Amino acid sequence: EGIQGQLIYGGSGNLAEFDGYEVQDSIVLMGFNSGSQWLNAPRLGAKAVVFIEPEMTMRGEAEAKFISIPISIPRFWISKADAASLQALCAVHAAPTVRVQCNMHWQRKLTRNITGIIPGTDPKLKDQIIVIESYYDSTSVVPSIAPGAESACGMASLLELARIYKKYPPGRTVWFIATSGHHQSLVGIREYLEKHLPELQHPGAGHRMKAWFSRVIPGGSYYYVKKPPQIYLFCGLDLSSQTKGVGVFYKGYFYDIREDIQNKFSDIARVCRENSEKVGAVLGFDPGKTFADGVNPIAGKNWRNFIPGKIALDAEAVTLAGARGISFVSTDDSRALVDTPFDTPEKVNVANLAFQTRLLACLFYHITDDTNSPEAVNVSKFPITEASNFARMTLQGGFARLTGQVLILNLKKGFIPNDPVPNSLVVWRGYNVNAVNIFNKSLMGVRGSIIQMVDKDGKFNFPGLAPLTAHGGAGRKTVMAAYRLDPDTGEIVYSPDMGIFGADFYPTDISMSSGIKDIPLVVFKCRATSIFDLVDPQALHTLPFIEIYEGDTNARPRMFGYSLAIPEWQVSHVEDCAVVFTMPNTRLKITMAAGPAATRLVLINASKQHPEGIGYLVGNGTSITNTSLKVAKDMWTLDEFRINRLAKYRIINEGIDKLHRTAKRQIDLAEKALAQNRYSALDSYARAAWGYECRAYPDVQKTAKDVVN
Numbered sequence: 001e002g003i004q005g006q007l008i009y010g011g012s013g014n015l016a017e018f019d020g021y022e023v024q025d026s027i028v029l030m031g032f033n034s035g036s037q038w039l040n041a042p043r044l045g046a047k048a049v050v051f052i053e054p055e056m057t058m059r060g061e062a063e064a065k066f067i068s069i070p071i072s073i074p075r076f077w078i079s080k081a082d083a084a085s086l087q088a089l090c091a092v093h094a095a096p097t098v099r100v101q102c103n104m105h106w107q108r109k110l111t112r113n114i115t116g117i118i119p120g121t122d123p124k125l126k127d128q129i130i131v132i133e134s135y136y137d138s139t140s141v142v143p144s145i146a147p148g149a150e151s152a153c154g155m156a157s158l159l160e161l162a163r164i165y166k167k168y169p170p171g172r173t174v175w176f177i178a179t180s181g182h183h184q185s186l187v188g189i190r191e192y193l194e195k196h197l198p199e200l201q202h203p204g205a206g207h208r209m210k211a212w213f214s215r216v217i218p219g220g221s222y223y224y225v226k227k228p229p230q231i232y233l234f235c236g237l238d239l240s241s242q243t244k245g246v247g248v249f250y251k252g253y254f255y256d257i258r259e260d261i262q263n264k265f266s267d268i269a270r271v272c273r274e275n276s277e278k279v280g281a282v283l284g285f286d287p288g289k290t291f292a293d294g295v296n297p298i299a300g301k302n303w304r305n306f307i308p309g310k311i312a313l314d315a316e317a318v319t320l321a322g323a324r325g326i327s328f329v330s331t332d333d334s335r336a337l338v339d340t341p342f343d344t345p346e347k348v349n350v351a352n353l354a355f356q357t358r359l360l361a362c363l364f365y366h367i368t369d370d371t372n373s374p375e376a377v378n379v380s381k382f383p384i385t386e387a388s389n390f391a392r393m394t395l396q397g398g399f400a401r402l403t404g405q406v407l408i409l410n411l412k413k414g415f416i417p418n419d420p421v422p423n424s425l426v427v428w429r430g431y432n433v434n435a436v437n438i439f440n441k442s443l444m445g446v447r448g449s450i451i452q453m454v455d456k457d458g459k460f461n462f463p464g465l466a467p468l469t470a471h472g473g474a475g476r477k478t479v480m481a482a483y484r485l486d487p488d489t490g491e492i493v494y495s496p497d498m499g500i501f502g503a504d505f506y507p508t509d510i511s512m513s514s515g516i517k518d519i520p521l522v523v524f525k526c527r528a529t530s531i532f533d534l535v536d537p538q539a540l541h542t543l544p545f546i547e548i549y550e551g552d553t554n555a556r557p558r559m560f561g562y563s564l565a566i567p568e569w570q571v572s573h574v575e576d577c578a579v580v581f582t583m584p585n586t587r588l589k590i591t592m593a594a595g596p597a598a599t600r601l602v603l604i605n606a607s608k609q610h611p612e613g614i615g616y617l618v619g620n621g622t623s624i625t626n627t628s629l630k631v632a633k634d635m636w637t638l639d640e641f642r643i644n645r646l647a648k649y650r651i652i653n654e655g656i657d658k659l660h661r662t663a664k665r666q667i668d669l670a671e672k673a674l675a676q677n678r679y680s681a682l683d684s685y686a687r688a689a690w691g692y693e694c695r696a697y698p699d700v701q702k703t704a705k706d707v708v709n
Contacts, residue, residue: 002101003027003048003074009090010049013037015680018044022677024625027098029078029086033057036064036573039073043532044679045625048074048100052083058336059444062141064573068429068441068449069563070483071530071579072491076100077142077341104143106425106485108453111137111180113192116162122171122369127230128387130368131175133189133314134158134237135182138343139445145341149348151183151445153330154237157357164361170368172232182314185428185450186254189236189314190464193321193390193399200228200323200390230387233268233367234325236315239356240338241349244285245331246356247292247306248272252327253443254312255320258472261396262295265326267383269295272363275380279362290359292331306331310570312446317464321399323388328360339445392515397470399463400512402428404519406458406482408494409501417506417522420458421494424484426521427451428462430566431476432509436544437566438476454482467512477509481563482521494523495581499559524559526581529618533627534565534576534592536600537691542567542576543592543600551587551605551615559583580618587615599701600694603627606634611641629670629682632689635697636663642704651703656696663692 005027011017013034024045030038032051041049051065065075078086089096120126134155138148155178162176179188193200203226239246250265251257273293280287294303307329318325337343370382392398406424407417428450430439440448454460465478484494496508502522510519534543546564550557560582565575582588592601603624604613613634616624624630639660646652666689673681 002099004097004099005047006095007050007086007090007098008095009087010034010038010041013040015040015683018677018679020677021095023679027100029083029090032065032077033061035061036575038065039532039575039577040679042073042530042623043625043627045623048076050076050078050083050100052078052087053080053341057340057342059334059339062339063442063571065141066441067565067575067577068439068568069565069575069577069579070427070492070495070528071563071577072528073530074100074102074490076102077145102490105487106453111188113180113188114178116176118162118165118169118174118176120171120173120368121169124373125171125369125371126173128172128372129175129229129231130170130172130364131177131231131234132158132161132237132364133177133179133234134239135179135188135314137180137182137184137188139183139339139447140341140343141339142341147341147344148338149343149345150240150242150335150338151343153239153241153348153353156353157237157239157360160357161361161364165368170365172368174368175231179314183446185447186312186314186317186464187450189317193317194401194463197321197390197392197399199226200231202228202389228387228390231323232382232384232387234315234318234323234388235364235367236313236318236325236327237360238311238313238327238329239353240330240333240335241353242335243330243333244352244355245290245292245306245333246328246359247294247331249294249303249306249313249315249327249329250319250325251303252313252316253310253440254446254448255316255466255470257316257320257397257466257470260472261319264324265295268324268326269293271366271381271383273298275363275366276359279359283358283362294329295326308332308334310440310443312440312443312448317399320397320464320466320470322391322394322397324384328363330356335444339442393467393469395469398467398515400465400467400514401516402462402465402478402480402510402512402519403516404460404521406454406460406484406521406523408523408525409497417501417520421482421484421523422454422456422458423487424454424458424482424494424523425451426454426460426462427481427483428465429479429481431471432479433476437479439479439566439568441568441571465512467515475511477511480508480510480519480521482523484523492528492581493525495526495528495561497522497524497559498561499524499557501559502561524561524581525583526559526561527584527618529580529582529616530577530623531580531590531603531627532577532623532625533631533687534578534601535574536594537687537694538600539594541594542574543594545593545595546578547591547593548580548582549589549591549615551589551613554589557582557586557588560588582618585617588618589613589615597698599697601631602635602638602697603631604634604638606637608637611637613638626674626682626686628686628690629667629674632663632667632670632686632693635693636660636667636689639693639696639700642700646700646703653699653703656699659692659696660700663689663696666692 140146315325
């Protein structure tokens with residue numbers, strides 16, 4: 001059926017551009033280059049947002065158009081040509097009624113990882129394997145328009161290297177691997193390693209003992225210990241074309257694993273840097289400006305200084321698994337068009353890409369053909385003398401796997417969760433360290449959340465998670481969640497249960513203390529409610545702590561859940577919103593705090609007749625709009641009740657009364673502005689009222705408690 005409502009034009013998303021419109025239940029037409037201000041539309045009650053195709057955009061704009069939490073805000077893309085007539089109608093405040101529809105479903109799709117092998121020609125080196133890998137998929141904030149030209153640079157370079165080695169065979173054997181699903185949280189390389197890990201692992205003591213007994217015990221069959229492929233070095237190509245520079249790196253931001261493994265890569269990076277100097281002398285370029293050593297801190301620079309942004313690299317998964325994985329990455333390029341519909345072939349600088357590929361071809365010549373014999377002297381040497389060893393868990397990492405099943409509690413069958421929930425989406429959402437979530441929403445086009453659709457039995461399998469040992473002993477816990485969507489509306493109908501039958505007994509923060517772990521994820525039938533404007537009016541940062549209570553009993557709900565947006569390191573905009581999951585048609589009260597005993601937000605639906613609130617009816621799939629004003633009114637009403645009760649006993653604080661009166665004046669101005677659809681004034685007055693009452697609230701609360709006690 002789609003979504004129907006009056007269409008209004010929101011410009012660039014500034015609150016002033018909504019003035020005069022009735023935003024509640026509308027559909028907002030808006031410029032794409034609106035940063036994170038597009039969130040003003042759902043804050044004011046809009047049903048959906050339709051973004052107009054811009055002349056040009058950049059990756060930061062694209063990343064601002066999706067949110068790190070599963071909040072229900074339908075967003076659409078419309079071409080400039082199709083939007084022109086609609087803009088004209090909105091310009092004269094004609095407010096046409098429109099209907100928007102979408103047919104974008106979550107699906108499980110089979111993709112391919114492709115391997116090509118060129119055997120080595122040197123009798124002494126041919127058993128030593130060098131892997132050269134890149135990815136061939138693309139991504140875009142508009143999924144159906146994902147040209148991905150810049151994202152294809154690494155694959156173009158890999159194909160050129162394969163052509164060269166086909167013509168001039170290398171001394172060492174070279175595996176060329178093309179992976180898919182790079183932008184879906186590195187799923188291509190993770191699945192490749194998961195499939196081949198048993199054959200890549202060196203035989204353990206058990207296998208060797210079995211082989212020994214098979215030789216010494218007569219009459220038995222001989223047990224052969226298979227020798228794994230001798231992979232000496234894995235090299236991922238992650239290139240772009242807006243720069244000539246390229247560098248060698250041993251880690252990225254996806255896993256951001258411990259840095260005390262740097263010594264494993266120091267020599268190969270040094271050799272690559274020295275060889276780039278030789279190549280520069282021949283080809284006539286300055287290697288100090290063209291090649292970056294992202295392993296050894298040359299001139300005080302570490303690996304983070306060479307890439308203007310956070311990047312996820314396929315070789316990170318290989319390094320996590322205990323092997324030697326390095327990446328050759330284009331430096332000093334922000335990849336401005338990646339993740340946008342404008343990442344088209346004509347914008348690729350082919351000359352820069354050709355220059356990088358020519359340099360890499362020269363470096364790979366040394367990697368594939370230089371000797372690594374300890375006896376060789378006065379020759380160019382390859383510094384790695386033994387093959388990599390892959391493992392599920394090591395003292396400094398490991399390629400861990402998390403499996404499990406999405407379940408719901410059916411009390412007719414028992415008192416433990418027992419019914420599987422097929423067609424659910426399971427999500428890995430980063431790490432929790434000392435109650436602080438560490439999460440990257442997007443890493444230059446690579447999605448930070450690992451999302452997987454379960455099978456018909458509700459089972460999931462997440463390969464390539466980092467165990468505890470990968471982060472230097474920090475108590476990181478893996479954060480998991482599961483959701484099921486309505487196939488017709490896209491709304492969340494099952495979410496993680498944080499109540500007594502859910503996370504209290506079956507935690508969603510998992511300690512990966514072993515190489516393989518199996519867990520249940522318990523969900524409940526729910527409706528989702530969005531809340532906005534969750535910025536502390538005093539400290540001006542998002543509120544990190546939330547508590548939820550039943551509206552009638554003030555007790556913790558039996559089944560509930562929530563998801564808070566997490567402030568992200570190196571990201572300028574803040575997602576000041578949250579989504580609360582409750583059983584259908586229930587009333588809830590919500591409080592949020594900046595820290596212990598620092599309550600900043602109270603949403604209780606208070607009135608003069610019920611000053612302690614009756615709770616908001618949030619279980620019917622709505623949003624609590626104009627949150628700042630509602631918070632200010634609820635806190636003011638509760639404080640008014642407490643202040644009047646204290647005044648009966650001559651307990652008066654003139655400072656608190658002044659803040660309280662000032663907040664009331666701002667509330668009155670805010671309500672007047674809302675009635676006149678002056679949203680910029682509404683926001684100013686409402687946040688001022690919230691700020692004043694927020695300063696009075698803790699003193700009023702403390703005094704009331706002291707008197708009672």
